Amino acid sequence: MMHPHLLFLIVSALVQIPLSAHCLSDNTSQADVNPAAIPAWNGHTPPGTASPAPFTPYFVPEGATSYDSSSPFVYYKGAWADTYSSHFVGGSSRKTTQRGAAFLISFTGTGIEWFGCIGPRHGEALVYVDGRLVNRVDAHAQHKYIQQRLFWKYDLPHRKHTLKVVHAGSRRRKGKHAGKFYLEIDIDAVVVYKGVPPSLPQQRASPAPRYQDHDHGYDQDQELVRQPAAPSSLETWELRQKGTTGVAAMQIAIISSSHAIIIDKVEHNPLTVEHYPAWGALFNLNTYAIKALHMKSNSFCAGGSFLGNGTLINVGGNPVVESHTAPLYFGQTNGTQGVRLFPPCEADDAADCDVSEHPERVRLASPRWYNTVVRIQDGSAMIIGGSRRGGWMNNVTTNNPTLEYYPPKNIHGANGTPIRLQFLVDTLNSNLFPIAFLLPDGRVFIAANRDAMIYDWKKNTDERLPRIPNGVRVTYPMTGTGLLLPLAPENDYAPEVLICGGSTLDDTRPGYELSAKKDLASDQCVRILLTEEGIKRGWQVEKMPEARMMPDAVLLPTGAVVILNGAGSGISGYGNVRDQVGVSNADNPVHTPVLYDPTAPVGKRFLTQGLPESPIPRMYHSVATLTPNGDIMIAGSNPNFDRSEVAYGTEYRVEWLRPPYMNKQRPVIVAAPGTLDFAQRVEVQVNIPESLRNRKLKGEYISLMDFGFVTHAVHANSRLVYLPAELAEDGQTLTVTGPPHGGVYPPGPGWLCVITGDVPSTAMKTMVGDGQGPPVDHGAIESLLKSTKGDQGD
Ligand SMILES: *[C@@H]1O[C@H](CO)[C@@H](O)[C@H](O)[C@H]1NC(C)=O
Ligand SMILES: *[C@@H]1O[C@H](CO)[C@@H](O)[C@H](O)[C@H]1NC(C)=O
Ligand SMILES: *[C@@H]1O[C@H](CO)[C@@H](O)[C@H](O)[C@H]1NC(C)=O
Numbered sequence: 069m070m071h072p073h074l075l076f077l078i079v080s081a082l083v084q085i086p087l088s089a090h091c092l093s094d095n096t097s098q099a100d101v102n103p104a105a106i107p108a109w110n111g112h113t114p115p116g117t118a119s120p121a122p123f124t125p126y127f128v129p130e131g132a133t134s135y136d137s138s139s140p141f142v143y144y145k146g147a148w149a150d151t152y153s154s155h156f157v158g159g160s161s162r163k164t165t166q167r168g169a170a171f172l173i174s175f176t177g178t179g180i181e182w183f184g185c186i187g188p189r190h191g192e193a194l195v196y197v198d199g200r201l202v203n204r205v206d207a208h209a210q211h212k213y214i215q216q217r218l219f220w221k222y223d224l225p226h227r228k229h230t231l232k233v234v235h236a237g238s239r240r241r242k243g244k245h246a247g248k249f250y251l252e253i254d255i256d257a258v259v260v261y262k263g264v265p266p267s268l269p270q271q272r273a274s275p276a277p278r279y280q281d282h283d284h285g286y287d288q289d290q291e292l293v294r295q296p297a298a299p300s301s302l303e304t305w306e307l308r309q310k311g312t313t314g315v316a317a318m319q320i321a322i323i324s325s326s327h328a329i330i331i332d333k334v335e336h337n338p339l340t341v342e343h344y345p346a347w348g349a350l351f352n353l354n355t356y357a358i359k360a361l362h363m364k365s366n367s368f369c370a371g372g373s374f375l376g377n378g379t380l381i382n383v384g385g386n387p388v389v390e391s392h393t394a395p396l397y398f399g400q401t402n403g404t405q406g407v408r409l410f411p412p413c414e415a416d417d418a419a420d421c422d423v424s425e426h427p428e429r430v431r432l433a434s435p436r437w438y439n440t441v442v443r444i445q446d447g448s449a450m451i452i453g454g455s456r457r458g459g460w461m462n463n464v465t466t467n468n469p470t471l472e473y474y475p476p477k478n479i480h481g482a483n484g485t486p487i488r489l490q491f492l493v494d495t496l497n498s499n500l501f502p503i504a505f506l507l508p509d510g511r512v513f514i515a516a517n518r519d520a521m522i523y524d525w526k527k528n529t530d531e532r533l534p535r536i537p538n539g540v541r542v543t544y545p546m547t548g549t550g551l552l553l554p555l556a557p558e559n560d561y562a563p564e565v566l567i568c569g570g571s572t573l574d575d576t577r578p579g580y581e582l583s584a585k586k587d588l589a590s591d592q593c594v595r596i597l598l599t600e601e602g603i604k605r606g607w608q609v610e611k612m613p614e615a616r617m618m619p620d621a622v623l624l625p626t627g628a629v630v631i632l633n634g635a636g637s638g639i640s641g642y643g644n645v646r647d648q649v650g651v652s653n654a655d656n657p658v659h660t661p662v663l664y665d666p667t668a669p670v671g672k673r674f675l676t677q678g679l680p681e682s683p684i685p686r687m688y689h690s691v692a693t694l695t696p697n698g699d700i701m702i703a704g705s706n707p708n709f710d711r712s713e714v715a716y717g718t719e720y721r722v723e724w725l726r727p728p729y730m731n732k733q734r735p736v737i738v739a740a741p742g743t744l745d746f747a748q749r750v751e752v753q754v755n756i757p758e759s760l761r762n763r764k765l766k767g768e769y770i771s772l773m774d775f776g777f778v779t780h781a782v783h784a785n786s787r788l789v790y791l792p793a794e795l796a797e798d799g800q801t802l803t804v805t806g807p808p809h810g811g812v813y814p815p816g817p818g819w820l821c822v823i824t825g826d827v828p829s830t831a832m833k834t835m836v837g838d839g840q841g842p843p844v845d846h847g848a849i850e851s852l853l854k855s856t857k858g859d860q861g862d
């Protein structure tokens with residue numbers, strides 16, 4: 069093993085070499101690439117040191133099993149010898165220099181990986197799957213690296229397979245012993261992806277049992293669940309830790325009833341794609357399987373939204389990072405004007421779903437880091453603010469005080485180009501990742517720093533709102549979280565916004581005057597009803613039981629809000645202030661969620677009793693989202709330059725916060741229409757369990773929800789609209805009326821949920837609106853392309 073410091077010097081020296089992404093990623097087989105030649109294979113920071121250590125892709129996600137070289141399940145043929153070291157998986161590795169020597173493993177599953185060393189004494193191996201030669205792997209490298217992924221195959225049908233690896237007899241190539249000695253191959257571990265037995269998806273394909281049996285569905289599956297959940301009382305909340313995300317969960321959105329998309333920055337994540345650490349993944353909500361995405365540009369601190377046609381856009385980000393821990397060699401491109409498209413993906417296995425980027429034709433009109441994206445009533449995306457380049461606290465030089473649309477529009481004299489927003493100048497410095505929601509009247513609420521306004525995008529005018537009380541700043545890096553509270557027909561969908569947490573620190577003070585430990589977060593929540601009287605009354609102030617910087621707020625289908633994650637002190641970001649922990653700008657993680665009931669009287673809205681405490685700090689770059697099952701998926705936390713295992717290290721573990729209704733008998737949506745047009749009356753088939761029959765449907769409504777696109781405490785597009793519903797005599801047919809227009813619920817994906825008493829069904833996806841995509845103005849697109857250089861493409 070090389071001394072970490074020496075390694076760093078080599079990495080720095082090699083950074084100059086113009087190693088283009090193309091020579092690595094295009095059409096080379098894995099054996100053609102020598103990872104040791106790629107300095108990017110170095111760079112995570114282990115405990116007790118600030119220096120980067122070699123990147124070791126060895127990783128065992130939930131649903132996979134690792135077999136050590138010493139496992140009795142691995143059979144050896146020929147002469148093999150053990151090497152012992154704490155650097156190896158399981159403390160040992162097994163090697164051979166005998167031509168024709170082999171190891172073999174039989175396994176049941178869908179994929180397999182072989183981990184071992186590469187180095188100057190290593191040679192080639194032939195790899196057979198099910199008796200067929202599939203690859204020739206060359207483990208020869210200039211320097212030695214451990215725990216490298218030497219071979220992988222993930223697309224096998226779910227059944228029994230064999231992997232056989234044979235010493236190919238390659239000999240020393242250089243020096244005076246050239247050609248005389250055989251080189252070695254070794255095995256440190258084999259990781260088997262167990263996958264889902266085919267019977268399970270089939271069982272889930274029929275709608276009724278799929279939802280009814282959902283929880284049983286995976287508890288029965290012994291292969292996937294190691295510890296079946298203990299039976300629990302019907303009124304308790306539960307927190308389960310299950311699954312790992314493979315890439316750090318900086319951004320998350322639910323894309324289907326089976327998957328979430330997770331987007332990170334470019335860094336040394338254990339999940340790999342092609343030859344690089346991945347920075348995007350699809351996470352299976354039912355089996356916890358992860359699938360790497362082929363991201364191209366650096367999505368560091370991007371924003372996102374679904375469009376009216378169901379395609380998810382992820383926009384803005386960071387240039388190619390050139391620091392020693394995250395250099396050019398990920399095959400990444402400059403993401404500051406990036407538009408990453410993810411088309412609708414409904415398949416249970418998400419097999420063909422991936423991100424695509426076409427910077428030569430599809431890009432933003434201006435660079436944006438830390439922008440917020442809101443879907444508006446015509447199904448297009450309004451992209452608000454951000455900083456022109458990376459940094460931390462925004463300032464007049466970095467600020468991008470504009471908004472733009474995707475697809476671009478020709479309005480207010482800006483033909484596809486950015487439209488200036490004075491509000492984003494007036495709210496400097498702490499104004500990144502604005503909190504924004506589309507209001508039923510088609511205008512957009514925007515809060516930044518201590519201020520708020522309502523923007524009329526059709527007229528390009530704004531109405532300023534009263535300042536947020538008590539000097540609390542609520543946007544990055546003084547991050548609070550905001551939600552649009554449920555919209556209901558009884559009060560004509562009068563919108564009310566809730567904003568919680570943040571900080572009262574002075575945003576003009578330099579970082580070295582602020583403290584991660586001593587500067588306390590705000591415990592304030594503020595609420596404003598956005599009607600004429602509501603605005604006159606101003607913000608209503610409440611106190612959370614615990615102060616929070618960077619909280620998340622998640623709407624449940626019942627209309628209650630769960631506030632969770634965050635820190636008790638400090639500020640967002642890393643590497644900027646005094647008293648950093650590792651490099652985290654924040655400390656005193658808040659481990660217990662709090663329930664907020666917006667309909668309860670003031671003073672009785674917060675409930676902490678019975679909410680479980682998590683052992684895992686979730687601070688900067690952590691997320692939480694409601695899932696279609698009704699539980700909350702909690703992931704991420706990474707206040708680090710790159711993947712790190714120091715205090716407040718990169719967190720890959722997923723937790724599931726399960727409200728009490730998860731253990732009750734629940735109503736079921738048996739069938740719902742795939743589309744729901746405005747004001748359209750449709751029938752939804754439901755199955756209400758005997759025990760709930762005599763209980764009323766919640767106010768005769770069902771919930772239509774957008775789970776949002778979540779990043780940096782911004783839950784963009786999060787929405788709950790109660791739709792009028794009548795239950796027929798048969799107790800099985802609900803007649804539901806779609807939202808009146810796109811202001812109440814902008815066209816695009818939505819989730820329907822039936823609620824009886826306080827128990828919601830699992831949610832069923834539908835597409836709201838007329839099914840047309842967002843308007844496309846070709847003139848505005850051409851004008852945008854002419855006005856910007858495509859310099860973020862490669
Ligand atoms: C990749 O290589 C295969 C086999 O050599 C060839 O058939 C194919 O056309 C190549 N694809 C590209 C994109 O170059
Ligand atoms: C949705 O609209 C966007 C913008 O016009 C387009 O890029 C995308 O391909 C569309 N998606 C679908 C599924 O039609
Ligand atoms: C990335 O692109 C932006 C424009 O989108 C440009 O200003 C910046 O210089 C580029 N950065 C690098 C490192 O290429």
Ligand SMILES: *[C@@H]1O[C@H](CO)[C@@H](O)[C@H](O)[C@H]1NC(C)=O
Pocket residue numbers: 458459460461462463464465466
């Ligand atoms: C603005 O922020 C950038 C990035 O953090 C920094 O480099 C620059 O010095 C700041 N400028 C001013 C005027 O504070």
